[in-house]
Amino acid sequence: MSLLELNDVKVHFPIKRGVFFDRTVGHVYAVDGISLKVEAGETYGLVGESGCGKTTLGRAVLRLVDITSGEVVLDGTDLASLPDKEMRSMRRRLQMVFQDPLGSLNPRQNIESILSEGMAAHGIGANQEERREKIRAILAKVGLPSNALSRYPHEFSGGQRQRIGIARALVLEPDVIICDEPVSALDVSIQAQVVNLLDELQEELGLTYVVIAHDLAVVRHISDVIGVMYLGSLVEEAPSDSLYAEPKHPYTKALMSAVPIPDPVVEEARERILLTGDLPSPANPPSGCRFHTRCPWAQPKCKEERPQLREVGDGHRVACHFVEDIESGVLQIGTDRAAVVPAARTEDAGIEAAAAKAAEAAEAAEDKAVEEKSASVEATDSEAAETDSTESAKDSTAQGA
Amino acid sequence: MALLSVDELSVTFGGVHGRKESTAVDGVSFDVDQGQVVGLVGESGCGKSVTSLALMGLLPGKGVKLGGRADFDGNNLLTMSQRELREMRGKEIAMIFQDPLSSLNPVVPIGVQVTEILQRHRGLKGEPARKEAAHLLDRVGIPDPTRRLKEYPHQLSGGMRQRALIAMAVACAPRLLIADEPTTALDVTIQAQILELLKELVDEEGTALLMITHDLGVVAGLCDQVNVLYAGKVVESADRHELFAHPMHPYAHGLLESIPRLDAPRGEPLKPIRGSINDRIAWADGCAFAPRCDYYTIECLTGTPALTVPAAAGHQVRCVNPVREPVEIATLETPDVTATAHGGTSA
Numbered sequence: 016m017s018l019l020e021l022n023d024v025k026v027h028f029p030i031k032r033g034v035f036f037d038r039t040v041g042h043v044y045a046v047d048g049i050s051l052k053v054e055a056g057e058t059y060g061l062v063g064e065s066g067c068g069k070t071t072l073g074r075a076v077l078r079l080v081d082i083t084s085g086e087v088v089l090d091g092t093d094l095a096s097l098p099d100k101e102m103r104s105m106r107r108r109l110q111m112v113f114q115d116p117l118g119s120l121n122p123r124q125n126i127e128s129i130l131s132e133g134m135a136a137h138g139i140g141a142n143q144e145e146r147r148e149k150i151r152a153i154l155a156k157v158g159l160p161s162n163a164l165s166r167y168p169h170e171f172s173g174g175q176r177q178r179i180g181i182a183r184a185l186v187l188e189p190d191v192i193i194c195d196e197p198v199s200a201l202d203v204s205i206q207a208q209v210v211n212l213l214d215e216l217q218e219e220l221g222l223t224y225v226v227i228a229h230d231l232a233v234v235r236h237i238s239d240v241i242g243v244m245y246l247g248s249l250v251e252e253a254p255s256d257s258l259y260a261e262p263k264h265p266y267t268k269a270l271m272s273a274v275p276i277p278d279p280v281v282e283e284a285r286e287r288i289l290l291t292g293d294l295p296s297p298a299n300p301p302s303g304c305r306f307h308t309r310c311p312w313a314q315p316k317c318k319e320e321r322p323q324l325r326e327v328g329d330g331h332r333v334a335c336h337f338v339e340d341i342e343s344g345v346l347q348i349g350t351d352r353a354a355v356v357p358a359a360r361t362e363d364a365g366i367e368a369a370a371a372k373a374a375e376a377a378e379a380a381e382d383k384a385v386e387e388k389s390a391s392v393e394a395t396d397s398e399a400a401e402t403d404s405t406e407s408a409k410d411s412t413a414q415g416a
Numbered sequence: 417m418a419l420l421s422v423d424e425l426s427v428t429f430g431g432v433h434g435r436k437e438s439t440a441v442d443g444v445s446f447d448v449d450q451g452q453v454v455g456l457v458g459e460s461g462c463g464k465s466v467t468s469l470a471l472m473g474l475l476p477g478k479g480v481k482l483g484g485r486a487d488f489d490g491n492n493l494l495t496m497s498q499r500e501l502r503e504m505r506g507k508e509i510a511m512i513f514q515d516p517l518s519s520l521n522p523v524v525p526i527g528v529q530v531t532e533i534l535q536r537h538r539g540l541k542g543e544p545a546r547k548e549a550a551h552l553l554d555r556v557g558i559p560d561p562t563r564r565l566k567e568y569p570h571q572l573s574g575g576m577r578q579r580a581l582i583a584m585a586v587a588c589a590p591r592l593l594i595a596d597e598p599t600t601a602l603d604v605t606i607q608a609q610i611l612e613l614l615k616e617l618v619d620e621e622g623t624a625l626l627m628i629t630h631d632l633g634v635v636a637g638l639c640d641q642v643n644v645l646y647a648g649k650v651v652e653s654a655d656r657h658e659l660f661a662h663p664m665h666p667y668a669h670g671l672l673e674s675i676p677r678l679d680a681p682r683g684e685p686l687k688p689i690r691g692s693i694n695d696r697i698a699w700a701d702g703c704a705f706a707p708r709c710d711y712y713t714i715e716c717l718t719g720t721p722a723l724t725v726p727a728a729a730g731h732q733v734r735c736v737n738p739v740r741e742p743v744e745i746a747t748l749e750t751p752d753v754t755a756t757a758h759g760g761t762s763a
Contacts, residue, residue, distance in 0.1 A: 275633025
């Protein structure tokens with residue numbers, strides 16, 4: 016059995032109007048029927064653009080927002096129907112790491128107080144002395160000095176604050192940690208440190224992560240399974256290796272091709288699908304397939320019938336009526352819906368160009384060395400030969416050209 | 417001559433009322449040619465945004481010391497009067513900011529904000545101005561432009577707001593466009609649209625683009641020449657192919673190694689750069705990156721390393737022990753450390 020299981024989870028926020036009576040005039044369908052399974056010891060990545068409901072889903076698992084319907088089953092217990100009091104004690108097993116490390120730490124509490132508060136609430140450690148010992152051990156694990164205990168959040172850098180956030184989750188010995196954009200507030204060079212830390216902790220402590228992020232490269236790096244969300248529902252779920260190699264859902268295809276890759280050769284060699292338009296409002300989602308308004312492959316059926324997630328092989332689960340037809344090329348991309356930016360040049364040409372450039376550079380370097388040598392030889396000559404040297408310098412530049 | 421030629425630009429804050437001075441930009445030099453896309457890349461606090469604000473004359477007058485030159489078409493932007501700058505801004509040089517919501521006036525319709533520029537710089541009024549504004553919105557890909565002109569910024573989506581800002585920036589066909597993190601606040605699919613639009617503008621109009629970003633992926637797809645900034649100085653400058661193929665400064669090299677790539681094989685741990693930007697020494701004492709550097713030797717602590725020219729054309733590196741993987745460059749002699757500043761070895 017899976018450690019964490021979500022069955023058709025829905026979170027709908029009411030839209031209220033009126034001065035005297037809170038009339039409900041509609042709902043924001045933030046999370047609209049999501050089912051997924053997270054196995055113990057693995058990392059489940061949730062990606063999607065802003066407004067797709069990924070953060071709300073993460074919060075719903077912890078019941079930080081009310082679940083409208085559906086089940087969240089942790090180790091056999093349905094959290095959605097637990098009374099509040101029991102839920103509070105369950106939260107020890109489910110912890111969260113937040114995006115903004117400064118905003119989620121109380122500026123007026125020192126680190127010891129921040130970390131021991133949760134322990135005291137859950138009755139971990141007999142006294143403060145015992146708790147302090149444990150906190151010291153955890154701080155060492157996340158790479159912070161033990162003198163951090165008496166310091167305050169503002170005294171730390173962004174990366175260190177995120178380590179404190181991770182330590183706060185760890186002191187309660189949770190089974191599942193939900194990381195909501197754990198690195199997006201950090202600088203690029205610091206991101207890698209925190210990603211590696213999460214990896215190491217998982218290996219050492221056997222943790223289970225649900226990582227919510229918009230940065231596909233980061234999610235792909237740390238996740239075993241990735242779920243792609245669009246407008247409140249999962250459109251594709253796949254092992255993280257094959258998601259980039261063979262994205263199957265049209266939205267995933269567009270998303271993957273939109274992520275810039277820090278390599279000019281790759282950038283120029285790949286074809287990109289540019290979607291037109293913006294994400295529709297989750298208060299008024301399109302009928303049928305949520306993506307049909309922007310889908311370059313959309314058919315009449317997509318407008319009427321909402322596709323369900325289904326297995327399509329290679330561990331992919333895709334919510335699209337026409338995956339097979341798109342795959343086999345029966346359905347062609349509709350260029351009125353999306354601009355296909357063709358590869359600037361083929362991959363071979365890119366490599367050739369780079370090689371040619373390198374050869375050119377080497378040649379230039381040789382020329383320069385020759386020039387310098389001749390110049391130094393001439394410098395040792397008498398000043399009388401000045402006209403000579405200018406002439407030969409001219410020669411050498413001519414050769415260089 | 418280059419359209420914009422920045423020479424040893426420096427910006428120092430503080431120094432008044434006995435406050436400590438802090439140098440945000442510490443001698444940055446680069447050129448931007450007509451039709452060229454030049455990138456300024458670096459992490460937060462490296463001085464990239466301050467550089468753009470200094471060029472636009474948008475830094476406060478008090479408590480800021482400017483140094484060096486920034487010649488736009490032969491005129492030094494740093495010594496221009498506010499009056500001259502006003503004439504220049506929006507017309508010759510335009511800027512696109514990071515956050516499209518806070519750079520638009522929330523209580524004025526989009527149309528009024530666009531026509532304001534047309535009136536100020538091109539003398540268009542009334543119906544012709546409205547027509548031109550609609551044409552501009554259409555050009556940057558906003559559907560139904562005449563309706564959008566009457567709407568307020570909050571009624572537009574994030575991508576649409578950024579498009580409106582770009583429409584305002586290109587309203588007077590500026591010769592130089594400065595884009596400060598234009599896509600950072602946007603989602604990837606929208607980012608791809610905006611980057612494509614900027615590419616089109618550069619290709620069609622020959623506008624010069626100064627792209628300021630922290631995202632190396634954006635740089636890889638867009639910029640011709642890339643300048644990597646660290647602690648207020650350019651540490652490496654190269655053609656993008658050259659930079660991504662042979663990064664030579666340990667910082668640039670480390671950055672490229674540390675970011676997870678979508679197309680890379682999985683499973684290997686990332687190689688982060690040690691420490692953080694706070695672990696740095698003053699440039700006067702040596703290389704600011706030395707405390708985080710894997711290649712560092714005692715020579716790194718003898719004065720500011722010079723921006724030297726290694727083998728490939730246009731590739732400059734400010735480093736005593738550059739990373740030298742490519743063989744053809746390794747045959748070169750070690751460039752001299754021209755210690756311009758006092759060379760005190762402070763450990």
